[in-house]
Amino acid sequence: MQTFEMSQLSSLRRAHRRDRILRHSLRLLGSITGLLVLLITLFVLQEAWPALQNLGFIRFWTDGSWHPLEGSFGLMPMVLGSGLIALGATAIATPLGLLSALFCQCYGPPLLVVPYRRLLELLAGIPSVVYGFWGLVVLVPQINRLHPPGQSLLAGTLILSLMILPTVALLAIASLAQIPSSYWQGAAALSLSRWTTLTRIILPSARSGLFTAVVLATGRALGETMAVLMVCGNVVQVPSSVFDPVRSLTANIALEMAYATGDHRAVLFVSGLVLLAIVAGLVVMAEGISNQGMSSESVIVHER
Amino acid sequence: MTTMMSAATTCTQPLLEAKHLQLSYGQQVAFHDVSLPIASGEIMAIVGPSGCGKSSFLSCLNRMSDLVPHCHVQGEIHFNGTNILSPRTDTLLLRRRIGMIFQKPNPFPLSVWENLALPLREHGLVKSQTSRRAFRQAIHQAIEAVLRDVGLWEEVKNRLHSSALALSGGQQQRLCIARALILQPEVLLLDEPCSALDPLASAVVEELMLRLRPRYTQVVITHNLAQAKRIADRIAVFWVQQHKGQLIEVGSTQQIFNAPTHELTAAYVSGGKG
Ligand SMILES: Nc1ncnc2c1ncn2[C@@H]1O[C@H](COP(=O)(O)OP(=O)(O)OP(=O)(O)O)[C@@H](O)[C@H]1O
Numbered sequence: 036m037q038t039f040e041m042s043q044l045s046s047l048r049r050a051h052r053r054d055r056i057l058r059h060s061l062r063l064l065g066s067i068t069g070l071l072v073l074l075i076t077l078f079v080l081q082e083a084w085p086a087l088q089n090l091g092f093i094r095f096w097t098d099g100s101w102h103p104l105e106g107s108f109g110l111m112p113m114v115l116g117s118g119l120i121a122l123g124a125t126a127i128a129t130p131l132g133l134l135s136a137l138f139c140q141c142y143g144p145p146l147l148v149v150p151y152r153r154l155l156e157l158l159a160g161i162p163s164v165v166y167g168f169w170g171l172v173v174l175v176p177q178i179n180r181l182h183p184p185g186q187s188l189l190a191g192t193l194i195l196s197l198m199i200l201p202t203v204a205l206l207a208i209a210s211l212a213q214i215p216s217s218y219w220q221g222a223a224a225l226s227l228s229r230w231t232t233l234t235r236i237i238l239p240s241a242r243s244g245l246f247t248a249v250v251l252a253t254g255r256a257l258g259e260t261m262a263v264l265m266v267c268g269n270v271v272q273v274p275s276s277v278f279d280p281v282r283s284l285t286a287n288i289a290l291e292m293a294y295a296t297g298d299h300r301a302v303l304f305v306s307g308l309v310l311l312a313i314v315a316g317l318v319v320m321a322e323g324i325s326n327q328g329m330s331s332e333s334v335i336v337h338e339r
Numbered sequence: 340m341t342t343m344m345s346a347a348t349t350c351t352q353p354l355l356e357a358k359h360l361q362l363s364y365g366q367q368v369a370f371h372d373v374s375l376p377i378a379s380g381e382i383m384a385i386v387g388p389s390g391c392g393k394s395s396f397l398s399c400l401n402r403m404s405d406l407v408p409h410c411h412v413q414g415e416i417h418f419n420g421t422n423i424l425s426p427r428t429d430t431l432l433l434r435r436r437i438g439m440i441f442q443k444p445n446p447f448p449l450s451v452w453e454n455l456a457l458p459l460r461e462h463g464l465v466k467s468q469t470s471r472r473a474f475r476q477a478i479h480q481a482i483e484a485v486l487r488d489v490g491l492w493e494e495v496k497n498r499l500h501s502s503a504l505a506l507s508g509g510q511q512q513r514l515c516i517a518r519a520l521i522l523q524p525e526v527l528l529l530d531e532p533c534s535a536l537d538p539l540a541s542a543v544v545e546e547l548m549l550r551l552r553p554r555y556t557q558v559v560i561t562h563n564l565a566q567a568k569r570i571a572d573r574i575a576v577f578w579v580q581q582h583k584g585q586l587i588e589v590g591s592t593q594q595i596f597n598a599p600t601h602e603l604t605a606a607y608v609s610g611g612k613g
């Protein structure tokens with residue numbers, strides 16, 4: 036009896052020790068990740084600091100043009116370029132992605148759905164330079180025929196929407212898959228139509244997950260560099276139509292980092308900082324939305 | 340009176356009748372050769388050990404089995420004289436006439452009101468009125484009536500517009516029963532409706548089933564033999580033999596408990612008594 040208790044006690048101690056080791060190593064890994072993000076941000080801030088000090092933050096928005104060698108540092112056209120491309124791509128990819136997700140989770144026959152999902156996963160895995168290449172040799176000439184020069188805001192938007200489509204779709208599929216099957220069963224047992232089930236029960240319950248999907252995809256669109264650089268034409272200007280070439284912040288950094296010095300180089304870091312801030316803002320927003328979904332127990336209260 | 344009625348009606352055409360029914364999930368047969376007539380207005384209890392195919396059987400009766408991939412049903416089920424397993428059956432219409440209550444209460448993540456109004460509106464059960472106001476009034480009346488039916492009105496009348504998920508388990512289950520009743524089905528299928536409830540709440544549900552007895556035909560699965568004895572007119576006993584479920588005996592509640600013919604039934608009900 037006594038020995039039995041002793042052996043139980045020692046195995047309990049062993050379990051505790053394993054727990055402790057696991058906990059500490061996870062903490063260590065977690066803090067390394069956090070530290071890396073912090074260090075990168077600090078580094079960018081440090082490199083951007085001379086520009087912020089010499090020129091002031093306001094000038095980046097008030098300078099009329101981007102002629103860094105002549106001391107004119109207007110970031111506005113490129114912020115606008117990045118924003119327009121990302122918003123356009125999100126506007127196209129969101130409905131397509133959500134419809135794809137609905138097809139996969141609710142309508143499609145399994146025989147089609149499985150290959151379709153594989154296809155989406157494959158799309159998500161294609162390197163962006165390949166998208167860019169394809170855009171350059173296939174899409175841009177088509178647009179050129181429609182309205183020269185071809186390398187344009189439109190080309191960037193289309194390529195990016197294709198690139199973030201799998202992000203939207205796969206995240207939306209994941210959030211739809213979390214809806215308890217009992218909702219589907221309950222709705223079927225009440226012979227509610229598929230349309231009612233979707234619009235009144237399933238989509239509202241998945242709302243926060245779907246929002247998160249869209250917001251994260253927007254973040255990805257903002258950060259994309261290579262494909263955008265290849266198809267957008269990279270002229271620094273405020274576009275007057277979708278056929279005008281534009282330059283995104285990311286493309287700007289990639290294009291000029293190699294030879295930039297002094298204030299010019301520092302301003303490039305400022306644009307990196309701006310990008311970081313926008314993406315961080317989006318992530319916080321996504322987090323906020325999904326937490327909101329949690330706290331209200333994903334309850335939908337309709338008109339009274 | 341109701342027992343007499345059901346005894347009388349069993350001689351005539353049953354409302355719902357399974358004939359040589361077999362269900363398999365892929366290669367695995369869940370149950371086979373089940374023939375069971377269910378008379379109009381009676382409460383039929385289905386009992387038996389876990390995994391003998393009770394839930395699977397119930398899900399055939401309103402074709403919920405269609406929703407399970409690789410699930411295959413053979414045989415016939417006659418409802419009002421037509422075979423509902425035929426591919427021409429309109430399952431939406433069928434499920435309106437044969438309602439189902441699940442083991443775990445599954446209200447939608449909507450308000451109490453909306454849980455009931457949604458099926459009402461969907462099926463146009465409330466006649467469209469001259470004004471929006473009159474329409475809402477009519478919906479309200481239907482909702483109040485059905486909530487009174489399940490004995491929930493007094494408990495929720497002040498929180499009709501708050502979430503149904505905030506109700507207790509027993510209240511949720513009664514809400515689900517109300518939601519099924521509001522479509523005015525002819526048959527109610529109940530899969531262990533009390534298994535998630537405490538004794539008091541399950542007594543309320545039991546009493547509700549007894550109150551509904553003359554109006555609705557009810558098929559209820561239960562693991563609680565005492566409960567079956569209290570509420571059922573007839574009892575069907577399922578059993579697993581050679582890894583397949585089958586119906587080993589069906590009879591009036593009295594006969595199953597006092598004079599079972601199958602030795603497994605005898606062992607099962609005496610175990611329940613002990
Ligand atoms: N979706 C499914 N896919 C595959 N097999 C299933 C599925 N549902 C049930 N089964 C199998 O079919 C058999 C009968 O299951 P069923 O749920 O009908 O039993 P039950 O009598 O309701 O049991 P319980 O009393 O535990 O609820 C079991 O062997 C089970 O493993």
Ligand SMILES: [Mg+2]
Nearest residue numbers: 393394395530
């Ligand atoms: Mg079951």
